[in-house]
Amino acid sequence: MSLQAALAIAAKDVKIFFNDRRALLFTLAAPIVIATFFGFLSSGGGSGEKVKIPVLVVDEDGSSVSKSIFDGLLKDEALGCGASTETGAREAVRKGKATVGIIIPKGFGDASAKALFGGEKRPELILLYDPSHWGEMGMVRGLLTQHVMEAVSREAFNGAAGRKAIKDSLASVATSTTLKPEDKSALTKMLKSVANWQERLEATQGNESQEARGLGIPFDAKEEAVTSGSGVAYNGYAHSFAGMAIQFILFAAIDLGAGVLLERQRGLWKRLRSAPVSRFTLLVGKALSGAAISLFCLAGTFGFAMIFLKVRIHGSAIGFAAICLCSAVMAASFGLMIAALGRTQAATRGISALAVLMLAMLGGGWVPSFIFPAWMQRVTLIIPTRWAIDGLDGVTWRGLGLGYALQCAAVVLLFAVLFGLVALWRFRWEEE
Amino acid sequence: MxxxxxxxxxxxxxxxxxxxxxxxxxxxxxxxxxxxxxxxxxxxxxxxxxxxxxxxxxxxxxxxxxxxxxxxxxxxxxxxxxxxxxxxxxxxxxxxxxxxxxxxxxxxxxxxxxxxxxxxxxxxxxxxxxxxxxxxxxxxxxxxxxxxxxxxxxxxxxxxxxxxxxxxxxxxxxxxxxxxxxxxxxxxxxxxxxxxxxxxxxxxxxxxxxxxxxxxxDLSALLPATSRLLLELKERGGREWLPELLKLPGVQSASEEEGTLSVTLRDLPTGAPEVLAWLSSKGVAYTHMSSERAGLEEVFLALTGKGLRDS
Known part of the structure; x- marks a missing residue:
């Protein structure tokens, strides 16, 4: 192989790349703009303001229990709660203005207090929800359970409805023909204890230090984001820049492949091939230029992220360099494969762009791969971008070491070799 | 080399x-x-x-x-x-x-x-x-x-x-x-x-x-015709007489393109007067006349029966 010829080919392509200022600007600006947008979204929008889930409550019951539930929901920081009618709630959910509508039907307060002590049929709460927000629906269901339990248990142990429920339950137990005598005795004891507790509370009513309380969640959650180290906050830009940088070096690779097809069309390939230069040298020259341009793009995009958005390599810096280098080589050999398989420049660009978007999407470039269903997470392991993006995530915000980085880099390099072999196998050397 | x-x-x-x-x-x-x-x-x-x-x-x-x-x-x-x-x-x-x-x-x-x-x-x-x-x-x-x-x-x-x-x-x-x-x-x-x-x-x-x-x-020696007579016709269109022209003795080929009639002749001195007289009898007028030696185009025509640019 003639190294001088390979370097001359690479230098020529790099010169063309830098001569086209508009294309150069696009190659650098596009991934930065898109990655900044995605990073901004995943970082909570930057203002620190939490997005509340819009919920509408239809209180058809009007009991102290239903009012207490509404108050609880109103105070919840995760929810943006408001009152409505059933028709209004349905319309708002249908139009996407509310995520969930909660209908508290008439008689819910009495029935729920009785149901708390067993025997009675549980009353229903009707939840109207927007099917496109199924994730938020689950969250609202959990919060609603908490507020209903608090309100109903408070009423059962402290309120008039609770006293009536205990009285009715005692009568029901006494006349029950299905309960065993020992069960009847135990239940009667428990209900009478509750009744005594209610009488004590009634006697001390007016004493403000004794706040009426219901059943609450018996724990407080202390949340801690696990990043590269204690005190190191998660930087959402790290992932978005990894994804977009990989996506756009593949787009640059399309230019490399289409460029070869254009050179063939222009007859330039004939002149290259008429020189005493081996086929391998020609492909190596092209691969060198593709890798150099890709490395430049990676450096430009991550450089911006590091300077302006505080993205840091918390793991292995050598590992970061290895992943970038292997990704650049992979992109270059992907470009050569495009040149080998493509026929015309225009058609090749269209199909290749679709392939790159699929690779970026399935590799976790748009949304992190852990959001994918389990089967898809397994399947996408056969995609090089998945390894490149996971590797970059690993050495940036996850703070993982050289071992993990080299494992990812090796897999990416393996794909580079595979693409290169396909290019060698399918490249049309003769002009027809 | x-x-x-x-x-x-x-x-x-x-x-x-x-x-x-x-x-x-x-x-x-x-x-x-x-x-x-x-x-x-x-x-x-x-x-x-x-x-x-x-x-x-x-x-x-x-x-x-x-x-x-x-x-x-x-x-x-x-x-x-x-x-x-x-x-x-x-x-x-x-x-x-x-x-x-x-x-x-x-x-x-x-x-x-x-x-x-x-x-x-x-x-x-x-x-x-x-x-x-x-x-x-x-x-x-x-x-x-x-x-x-x-x-x-x-x-x-x-x-x-x-x-x-x-x-x-x-x-x-x-x-x-x-x-x-x-x-x-x-x-x-x-x-x-x-x-x-x-x-x-x-x-x-x-x-x-x-x-x-x-x-x-060497290639010219392969030619049955040696000269070409070129006539710039006064009027374009209406070339129904062209097949008849080809039947004249000594005429190898005849074609008309953009108002110029090209006639290849085996022998210019004897063939040209005959062609000009025949055209006059048919009322075909021309404004300019010239002649040249036959070249590669005629060689190709003679060898393949078609013009270089027709193929």
Whole structure:
């Protein structure tokens, strides 16, 4: 192989790349703009303001229990709660203005207090929800359970409805023909204890230090984001820049492949091939230029992220360099494969762009791969971008070491070799 | 210096070259003449090492050319039919790139670039991007790119396609100078005038085969007709008399294009008066008359029964 010829080919392509200022600007600006947008979204929008889930409550019951539930929901920081009618709630959910509508039907307060002590049929709460927000629906269901339990248990142990429920339950137990005598005795004891507790509370009513309380969640959650180290906050830009940088070096690779097809069309390939230069040298020259341009793009995009958005390599810096280098080589050999398989420049660009978007999407470039269903997470392991993006995530915000980085880099390099072999196998050397 | 021996090449069932043999001699231009699709470019591609022949061989200085990186390829300069240039780079950068492919570098490369640009009259435009060049300038630069490594053999595949007469003449002057320098050249064209003007020997191809070869004089001897009578007709249209004209004794062929009637004659002194008298009797008026010797167009017509540009 003639190294001088390979370097001359690479230098020529790099010169063309830098001569086209508009294309150069696009190659650098596009991934930065898109990655900044995605990073901004995943970082909570930057203002620190939490997005509340819009919920509408239809209180058809009007009991102290239903009012207490509404108050609880109103105070919840995760929810943006408001009152409505059933028709209004349905319309708002249908139009996407509310995520969930909660209908508290008439008689819910009495029935729920009785149901708390067993025997009675549980009353229903009707939840109207927007099917496109199924994730938020689950969250609202959990919060609603908490507020209903608090309100109903408070009423059962402290309120008039609770006293009536205990009285009715005692009568029901006494006349029950299905309960065993020992069960009847135990239940009667428990209900009478509750009744005594209610009488004590009634006697001390007016004493403000004794706040009426219901059943609450018996724990407080202390949340801690696990990043590269204690005190190191998660930087959402790290992932978005990894994804977009990989996506756009593949787009640059399309230019490399289409460029070869254009050179063939222009007859330039004939002149290259008429020189005493081996086929391998020609492909190596092209691969060198593709890798150099890709490395430049990676450096430009991550450089911006590091300077302006505080993205840091918390793991292995050598590992970061290895992943970038292997990704650049992979992109270059992907470009050569495009040149080998493509026929015309225009058609090749269209199909290749679709392939790159699929690779970026399935590799976790748009949304992190852990959001994918389990089967898809397994399947996408056969995609090089998945390894490149996971590797970059690993050495940036996850703070993982050289071992993990080299494992990812090796897999990416393996794909580079595979693409290169396909290019060698399918490249049309003769002009027809 | 460069020989093609019994070259064959097929694309599926299409035989693009069938038993083509030719030889390039220093200081001479061999013209490869034929219509589009005759197999000229395929022949050039095999000679330049761009494609391997199905059978036959290419000899450079008597040795068979072997593989893509055979150093013998440095003895050949190729001027492709297409403008094989990088539009986004300057003329100088283009040549420097092509020179580097032949192992040239440093001062030697810079001097070679200057010399090649000077040879085609583009030294003032060295730093200008090729995209700003006219078609004729690009053609001249296309020629310069093949001269950079000073090869003794030049393969020129229709190097004047689409250029203005002034640039064409400039290229012809360049080729004349290269011939004087002792370069062995192959020149493919479907313009008979170019072949007649430039070439020492001519090989005529059709459907992948050589159908005639020799000097212009050798080929003219193959002609049944020796002269052509040209008449600029006064009125266009209404040529129903043309088939009758062909029946006159001594008339080999007759055609009319853009108001000019072209009649090839076996013998001008006896045939011309007869044709003119016959036209007068038919009421066909003309404004101008001239005659010329029959050329390659007639040779091709005589050999294949069709015109070079009809094929």
């Amino acid at each position: 460069l020989e093609g021996c019994g070259l064959n090449k097929s694309y599926g069932t299409l035989k693009a070259a069938e038993g083509i043999s030719l030889s390039l001699v220093p200081g001479q231009i061999l013209g490869l003449l034929g219509p589009n699709g005759a197999g000229k470019t395929t022949t050039v591609s095999m000679l330049a090492g761009l494609m391997a022949p199905d059978s036959g061989e290419v000899l450079v200085d008597g040795r068979p050319m072997k593989g893509d990186s055979d150093p013998a390829k440095a003895m050949i300069g190729l001027v492709p039919q297409e403008l094989a240039l990088v539009d986004e780079l300057s003329a100088g950068d283009n040549l420097a790139f092509f020179g580097a492919l032949y192992g040239m570098r440093g001062k030697k490369l810079r001097e070679a670039v200057e010399k090649a640009l000077g040879f085609v009259g583009l030294e003032e435009r060295s730093k200008d991007r090729v995209s700003s060049f006219s078609g004729g300038m690009k053609r001249r630069l296309n020629l310069a790119a093949s001269l950079l490594h000073d090869p003794p053999v030049l393969l020129l595949d229709e190097p004047t396609v689409g250029v203005d007469p002034q640039s064409r003449n400039a290229i012809f002057d360049n080729l004349g100078a290269l011939k004087e320098q002792g370069k062995a050249m192959l020149y493919t064209t479907h313009y008979m005038e170019e072949a007649e003007r430039l070439c020492d020997r001519i090989q005529i191809m059709d459907h992948g085969k050589t159908i005639a070869e020799g000097t212009l004089r």
